Amino acid sequence: MSQIAASAVIHPMAVVEDGAVIGENVKIGPFCRVGARVTLKDGVELISNAVVTGLTEIGAGSTIHPMAVIGGVSQSLHEAGEDSTLVVGANCTMREGVTMNCGTVGGGGITRVGDNCLFLANSHVAHDCILGNDIILSNNVMLAGHVHVGDKAILSGGCAVHQFTRIGRQAFIGGLSAVAYDVIPYGMLNGNPGILGGLNVVGMTRAGIERSVIHQVRRAFKQIFESEGSARTNAAAIRDEYLDCAPVIEILDFIAAESDRALSSPNRGKN
Structure with missing residues (x-):
């Protein structure tokens, strides 16, 4: 049975599957779909045409924009339908077309996103990624599976990050860069192949x-x-x-x- 707070506002043309947990002051706009194992914490807003599915938790105050698909099964070739999780922290914004996948059993079973993160249009967070707080993924950024990103890192538009790569805290990745290797905290990387050009002095x-x-x-x-x-x-x-x-x-x-x-x-x- 669903647990829906009395203060939640759900558009009559939205679908909230039985079993979902909907917190106080949640807003779910038209044509959204919320799966049976989803938890939306207090103050979450789904604007319209957004899908939240899987065993997924969305933190308080987060906003999901149209055409985003959050909590889909992994795209791993080893995906076998086992239970896995996506946890998104508080006050995150997922703009149009953002996709985030749940984890895989072989990779720890969880994809985790910290607080106050911004995901611009069409950015992708793959299975088993672990992201810290205050991170920005610009338009069309692609994180492959098992990527770790530290607090306050900024990834510019169109960059692609190889699976299992680590990006340190407050690193800056330039637009269209190919990130094939670990990037140190405070590092600044640009190009394809990505070259560590120095330090993110402006960010520091x-x-x-x-x-x-x-x-x-x-x-x-x-x-x-x-x-x-x-x-x-x-x-x-x-x-x-x-x-x-x-x-x-x-x-x-x-x-x-x-x-x-x-x-x-x-x-x-x-x-």
């Missing part, structure tokens, strides 16, 4: 990071990527030098972590 400044700290991060970047030896070896060698600089340590931890993908660098892909 807007986030209130002090200029002196930014200078330390830039110095560490050069030590990691411009010194002889591999980036991972160089990163490990400078750790003690930056113990009092949290952004550098964050980058070093990111580089040291296990990953299915190699690391984007200023030289990868160049002749």
Whole structure:
């Protein structure tokens, strides 16, 4: 049996399947469809012609625009119809044509999106992706399966991200870029193949990071990527030098972590 709050407003031409949980002050516009295992938290709005299906939870205050399909089964070749989940955080906006898929059992069973994220028209979040908070996916951004994206990252229009890739916190990905390898926190990547061109200094400044700290991060970047030896070896060698600089340590931890993908660098892909 559905649980529909008395304050919810559901257009008579919308379909809410039996079993759905609809919170306070939810608005469901005409021609929307809400599946039987969907939970819409307080204040969610489906404007019109939106589909929310699967074992899906949409966080409070989120908005879903027309033609979005949220919670569809994965497009994985290994999809076998097992139970899996999509959880979207609070105050997210999914514009026209956005698609988000549930996870797969083999990939952990859940696709998760944090709070305050913005997904512009026709962007796609595939199965088993894990996204942090305050992320922007611009128009036509494509995330393949198992991608991890850190808080406050910005992915510009039309970029494509290879499966299992990690994108660090507050990284910036340029438009039409091909992201085949991990991108460090605060990194700026452009091109096809994607080249790590430097640091997202503008984003760091807007986030209130002090200029002196930014200078330390830039110095560490050069030590990691411009010194002889591999980036991972160089990163490990400078750790003690930056113990009092949290952004550098964050980058070093990111580089040291296990990953299915190699690391984007200023030289990868160049002749």
